[in-house]
Amino acid sequence: MTLASGVRIGWADVPEHVQAAVEAILGDRVVAAVSQRGGFSPGTADRVRTAGGGRAFVKAVSPAQNQRSAELYRQEALITAALPPGVPAPRLLGSFDDGDWVALVLQDVEGRHPVTPWVAAELDAVLATLRALAASTTPCPMPQLPTVAELLGEDLSGWQRLADEVPDDLDPWAAARLPELVALGAAGVAALAGDTVAHTDLRADNLLVGPDGTVTVVDWPWACVGPAWLDTAMLMVNVNLFGGHDVDALLRAYAVPLGARPDDLTGLLAGMTGYFLDACRKPPPPGLPTVRAFQRAQGEACLRWLRARLETAP
Known part of the structure; x- marks a missing residue:
């Protein structure tokens, strides 16, 4: 991994x-x-x-x-x-x-990163924290924050860049559906309006679990304004990467009650998949030699999830 x-x-x-x-x-x-x-x-x-x-x-x-x-x-x-x-x-x-x-x-917060592959108790604690975070920052109390579309719209348009110059090694299933994936990614960005503070970079390494089980969210440079369910949905990319959980069931249990619609979640997943599969093909940025391999791993895991989600949709 x-x-x-x-x-x-x-x-x-x-x-x-x-x-x-x-x-x-x-x-x-x-x-x-x-x-x-x-x-x-x-x-x-x-x-x-x-x-x-x-x-x-x-x-x-x-x-x-x-x-x-x-x-x-x-x-x-x-x-x-x-x-x-x-x-x-x-x-x-x-x-x-x-x-x-x-x-x-x-402030030095006592704690450690959640265990990966994720364990149920820690995942539940993180999801409960994200639910409380969304409630406490709606309406957004930070008027200086950009919207999700302003901050991440270009990133989430990766399928369009892949369609403009199709890589030889692009997954055949994705290559055959590029127009659909481009449209899904665009719809996903359009669905991200909201009035809640969103961290948008949630992974196990940006979370700390304290000795008492309290969860702290760290590293906030990508904060923006979006829907209340956004961080919950984005965290599932990390959960899915490590496996062991039914991420669609978790979305239904935690993101849908915060207002997420199934099509919005599929669009966001499509946008994130396109971002990872596009970004991982670029040269490593100076000083970050491992980031492209991690993006590729996330993109491939997201593509498998996206395919399964589309093929089982009613």
Whole structure:
């Protein structure tokens, strides 16, 4: 199984002036830093401890590692600072940006990523958290957020790009149905209007399960405004990738009560499948050597799910 894990720099690789800025935010000297696994950013992801016993989670990156990652860290700082108090996310303690290096200093939340393949109890806890998150952020309390279509519309149009230049190795079932898949993806984007804060990048590595079972949602640069069911539906891509669960039954149990219609869910799945199968063919971005393999694994798993969903539709 291809995991969501990239290649990171560590705290020791961060320039001294950035380390000093982080310590100024913390009000103390960092004496220990433990790098965390998961995610694709080539920047730091360290749980740090200070001389006085304080704790924090520090992320830092520069364009030398990846230009887009630095942009996303800036966006994450703005979004995390604006999240309402009730959102189950780490609080932003402070940030630093010298135009090159960007560092985020966040509350260190005790916990671990959910087990994959997903276990039922943890999955239920995550889905309950997403239901409560949707309820607490409807109507959207963050007017600065873009809509799903504005943020992700182009990404979810991958089938159109595949149809414009059909790859030789495209799955024969998909190649024979490209017009239908293009239309499904477009319909999926059109169905994503709403007034709820959506994270839109939910995988096991962007979630923490605490010792008491409490779930915390981390890494918020892709937040936007969409339907209340969006995060629940998008999480199913990760659940489906690892197997072991009836994802369609989970959608009926958790997404449909939040207003999702079966055709909307199929359209979203089509859009995400096209995105993964299109993106995985591009060269790896600087500093992210493993992301294309993970996108391919997700695309192939989504295509199998999409085919089964279309062939069993009434």
